[in-house]
Amino acid sequence: MAYRRAVNLIPKGKNCVFSLWIPCFQKSPNVIMQTVRFHKQANNYWGRTTRSLHTGTPLMVAKLLSVDELFAKRSLQEYLKKMETEYSECLRAVNSSVTEEQYSEDELRVKRTKVSLLAPLIQSIRELDTKQKEMAETETLLKDEDPALQELAELESEGCLQDIQHLRQKILDLLIPEEEADLSDLVLEVTAGVGGQEAMLFTDEVFDMYQGYAQHHGWSFDILEHMTSEIGGLRHASASISGPQSYKRMKFESGVHRVQRVPRTEKQSRMHTSTMTVAVLPQPTEISFTINSKDLRIETKRASGAGGQHVNTTDSAVRIVHLPTGVVAECQQERSQIKNKEKAMKALRAKLYSMKLEEETSKRYNQRKIQIGTKGRSEKIRTYNFAQDRITDHRIGMTVHDIKSFLLGEDLLDEMNSALQEFSNQEMLAELLGENNQDS
């Protein structure tokens, strides 16, 4: 009740400014965003409205670039040229007979793969070239003295422009790399952070939110671990989620989520700030990732004594330790021991796989840090402020209202998620072009 009243005390204006940002991210598929460090002036402004929310995470602001602006960039043009050269070289190598050139079978295989990977991009680039030449030709016709010819040229150039826009967008889409894990299922982990019982209560709500989100998308949601607190909160839980695009969408939820509200447990209606952490781990397939069973120590309550018919235990909890890394997974959700083992194994595989992926990603991006994505689990990504009934994602500075609906894990969460997806695509492109350091 208390926060309901408080809503009215908040100047509405600020919220409006927040929401101004939303459409920019969502409704501009043909706009590329380049992230730059926050500049001074804006910092003052944001600092005022959001000071209480921020804890040292640098706030990003996005500068929007249109497709045309992007294609005017030297870096993009150079990148496309580089791709074309690479493609031609590979193609030449593949087509030449073995006697002429000194390529091993392995090298050839790599080049063949490269050719087939690059083919759609190169085709689009060439189509774009053709269209641009056509465009140049029609432009000369536009200056023709014959009015009929001029009209025709105008029509033609209009069509040409449309095609060019279309092709440019297609090229941008093709440039954005697919993450290896994008097609996998995932294991979701939630853990209560700072804030005691209140943090655990919030963790429970967030876990429910994702259960709702899975349902909303028709994904399966299978609880692996579920460690509760006495008053109904959740210390830690994990669930296996599978379904189309599940990882691709869920990966943006990874990070520290913060709640600001008067806790149920608080008698003096004081506002508390608590946190919980979400980890989203891609679930590897059996083939893509194997674990040596010799590296595992499996612990059960039946380990001591004779086992078998000698004992009747009901404790079917299973704990698995991966000896080389010390990573542990456990499950006591089921009454069947073998089911608990399967679930613990699932959680363990996901943990180990994400460690491997993180290692690979950090190799790939060692100079620069990606702002959005599966990185930085310790990053504060989102605040749920009950007094203002708003949810703010700090990575893209987006705010939506109506926490109750948001926690259902339906359209509102989806809206936030799509914005993050868009932002991430644009960021990845900027990364690819290596532009973050250089002024354009």
Added chain:
Amino acid sequence: MWRRSLSAGYRYFGCRSVGPKGLWGSHAVHSCSAPAFPAGGITALEAVNLWKRHFAERGVTEPDNSSHYIIAYLFGAKTLESLDQRRLTEFLSPEKTEQMWKLCSRRLSRMPLQYVIEEWDFRDLTLKMRPPVFIPRPETEELVELVLTDLEMKLGTGAGANAQHTCLEVGCGSGAISLSLLKSLPQLKAIALDQSQDAVDLTGENALRLGLQDRLQIHHIDVMKDAETLLRLCSDVSALVSNPPYLFSEDMTTLEPEIFQFEDHAALDGGKDGLKVIKLILTLAPRILSNQGGVYLEVDPRHPLLIQRWVEANVEEMHYVETRQDITGRPRFCILRKEKSNKEHKLDLD
């Protein structure tokens, strides 16, 4: 405050057994004094903690798990962890309180929890449990895994793909093994035997509940006494599976009261060396199995070497394939295969 009427509580829960066979031998319940029935309200959590302490004081094994599983069962969940925690802080209805006291009092008498709540899970299945029918142990879930892997290979490839496969289980108890196999392999048929009418009945009930009755034949046969009937019923079987009684007789006295007082001794006691039933099964196996058919046994960790030596010396046509370990690394499972020599095969054809 509800502690005041200590004696008042008694009438709600007698310390009666539900065991039909009078299994309350000489060891039976000395005292089954439950904590006083709460006259006022009590929350689920309070009830759980109260019983936990009480179980611990009375030396009941697994005090925490016992009270957790019982409250979870009362709320329709399988484990406390999978239960909506908010429900634990709610007050129990008088009916639920009464049920809680009834079930916990049974547990207090050392009745195994699986009999108290009358059900337990085995792999994917939830099975009805009833004394004195043997309660399947987790190791047996792994035995099923071994059989499944082999049968899946037979069913999935080449020559065997279209053939009808049958498996035989000796000593089916609650039906856990046969029903798991049938559930996982829709083309499979199974024959299950037990020397106990209670086990035969329970397997039948479980099969019916799971809708697997059409592919399962259940017979009340004591193979120790009536091997001929068994041989008449079964031939050309692809897999012979058994979790036979394998305890050494001398170990019977060291069993916890849960097992000793409530479970059918015939499902546990394997004779002096624990091999009584195992040897019989292996002797009969060549006449029951199809060529290349397998025997899968759960045994005592001391058994595998003994079994291997004994089979090699005593049973022609049976080839000892391997010993497999259980989840805790104990040698627990024996796999054997029937292999006809070419000469005999020719003789058969004559």
